[in-house]
Amino acid sequence: EQGPGCLVLCKGKQTKKFSAFAFTFFQKNCYVISFHCPGEKRAVSKRSVLRERAKTRIKGYYYKSKDEMQKRLGESKRGCVHHLFEEFLQLLKQNDHNGHYFVRGEAGALCLSDGQFNCQGTFSKDLCSGRLHAINPYASREQLVIFSTWNLDHRIERSRSILPTMSKAIELADGRVVNAEYFYRLLFTTENLKLVHPVCHIKSEHDGYCCRPRKLVL
Secondary structure, eight states: OOOTTEEEEEETTEEEEEEHHHHHHHHHHEEEEEOSSTTOEEEEEHHHHHHHHHHHHHHHHHHHHHHHHHHHHOGGGHHHHHHHHHHHHHHHHHTGGGGGGGOTTSTTOSBOTTSOEEOOOSTTOSSOOSSOOEEOTTTOHHHHHHHTTSEEEESSOIIIIIHHHHHHHHHHOTTSOBOHHHHHHHHHSTTTEEEEOGGGOOOSOOTTOOOOGGGSBO
């Protein structure tokens, strides 16, 4: 039975009644994700989904960088690489793998309060110089899918600059400590990361952007 201002949702033999206000809140704040069982679905908070998307990207940089560093330096420096990445991991855990970057309403989020993300422009620009690219993955599942094509781009490049410099720092440390916090900020934080539309993601060399020699070791 459906009363004024109410919507009835059914799941199997269970029936739940929601007010129009509650249903509007549900639409704005939840995605509906399919269960493994055919015909069954569950609601997932949009904020939690976007938090996990941000964490997944940061974790991807962590594991990819660790693997590449081990290949660069080989067995002789494996212990140094392991120790450095353990420090990175502790910093990431302290900051929840920077999941807040995609969560609307949180301090440090890269989106507006309504969930809209604006392209931050190519690595050498302060603003998007194209068509002012913008997207709101909170608005619909379609935009959430498209948002996965946007990039967290390293201004100082991860593979061309950060990792080679980090390798050099490990090899030349000579009893000194590699500056883990500095490299952490370059690899995993918005001190060096920009959110960009695919058109503004420049894959050629980022001329003029490199690590600071005096920051490499302590």
